Amino acid sequence: xxxxxxxxxxxxxxxxxxxIFDRGFLFGDAVYEVTAVMNGMxxxxxxxxxxxxxxxxELDMVRGFERPALLTIHKTLIKNNNLQEGLVYLxxxxxAADRDFDFSEMDAAPGLVLFTQAKALDANPLAARGxxxxxxxxxxxxxxxxxxxxxxxxxxxxxxxxxxxxxxxxLCRDGKIxxxxxxxxxxxxxxxxxxxxxxxxxxxxxxxxxxVLRLAELHQLKxxxxxxxxxxxxxxxxxxxxxxxxxxxxxxxVDGAVIxxxxxxHIASALRSSYVAASEAAAV
Ligand code: PMP
Numbered sequence: 001x002x003x004x005x006x007x008x009x010x011x012x013x014x015x016x017x018x019x020i021f022d023r024g025f026l027f028g029d030a031v032y033e034v035t036a037v038m039n040g041m042x043x044x045x046x047x048x049x050x051x052x053x054x055x056x057x058e059l060d061m062v063r064g065f066e067r068p069a070l071l072t073i074h075k076t077l078i079k080n081n082n083l084q085e086g087l088v089y090l091x092x093x094x095x096a097a098d099r100d101f102d103f104s105e106m107d108a109a110p111g112l113v114l115f116t117q118a119k120a121l122d123a124n125p126l127a128a129r130g131x132x133x134x135x136x137x138x139x140x141x142x143x144x145x146x147x148x149x150x151x152x153x154x155x156x157x158x159x160x161x162x163x164x165x166x167x168x169x170x171l172c173r174d175g176k177i178x179x180x181x182x183x184x185x186x187x188x189x190x191x192x193x194x195x196x197x198x199x200x201x202x203x204x205x206x207x208x209x210x211x212v213l214r215l216a217e218l219h220q221l222k223x224x225x226x227x228x229x230x231x232x233x234x235x236x237x238x239x240x241x242x243x244x245x246x247x248x249x250x251x252x253x254v255d256g257a258v259i260x261x262x263x264x265x266h267i268a269s270a271l272r273s274s275y276v277a278a279s280e281a282a283a284v
Contacts, residue, residue: 211278
């Protein structure tokens with residue numbers, strides 16, 4: 001049984017309680033972060049906390065948490081749960097109050113929940129065999145840059161993908177890819193250029209995206225930040241996705257058609273290796 005953290009208390013997962021009036025539960029009024037753990041250490045912790053603060057500010061969540069206290073909670077859960085490899089999930093909600101669309105008068109303390117999840121990150125089978133993806137319209141709300149817990153559309157589409165025998169879904173708006181259900185999306189052209197959508201309100205500003213683009217630059221790869229079309233994806237030499245929980249994962253098949261030679265691409269594989277090495281070296 002895991003130890004989890006709920007609103008100031010460390011408790012066993014079967015004893016944890018939150019209010020039914022919590023706005024995260026009633027309105028999806030909550031933001032979250034998922035930080036990878038390698039060798040019992042946190043990958044890109046500061047960047048995840050920077051994005052958490054940004055998400056909260058964008059939603060007018062004014063009462064935040066001290067970063068050293070958040071680091072202590074992360075570390076305590078990793079230690080108590082003896083987590084070597086996996087994830088720490090953190091969620092901040094606007095708090096609990098009588099149900100009301102208007103939160104301007106609300107003065108409840110924000111809610112804070114953290115838990116760990118063990119997962120083999122380095123030995124992900126998708127890295128070796130490559131992902132099959134399907135495409136779907138991006139019908140999410142217009143602020144996909146805010147990491148809210150409103151994940152229903154992504155969850156529906158991911159489930160559709162699994163039911164069709166695929167691994168994931170990439171979302172499209174106006175014929176261009178925005179991002180994956182829970183990852184950022186990339187293609188590699190036959191000239192070895194990496195193309196990924198530019199940062200905007202259309203996509204989550206991935207922490208792994210920033211790290212991987214930095215590494216790609218170190219490898220002297222050309223990076224173009226712009227939207228790419230479904231046709232460019234179909235004709236790409238390689239495709240891959242990035243996320244804190246998946247690292248870098250090649251895409252080898254889109255809607256039943258192979259990408260490149262149908263095998264994980266060299267650039268995706270090289271970026272995955274250097275991301276793992278760099279993350280292990282810099283983890284806290
Ligand atoms: N896009 C979406 C929609 C996501 O949910 C995620 C992962 N939470 C990402 C991109 C990747 O972000 P990160 O690299 O920070 O995990």
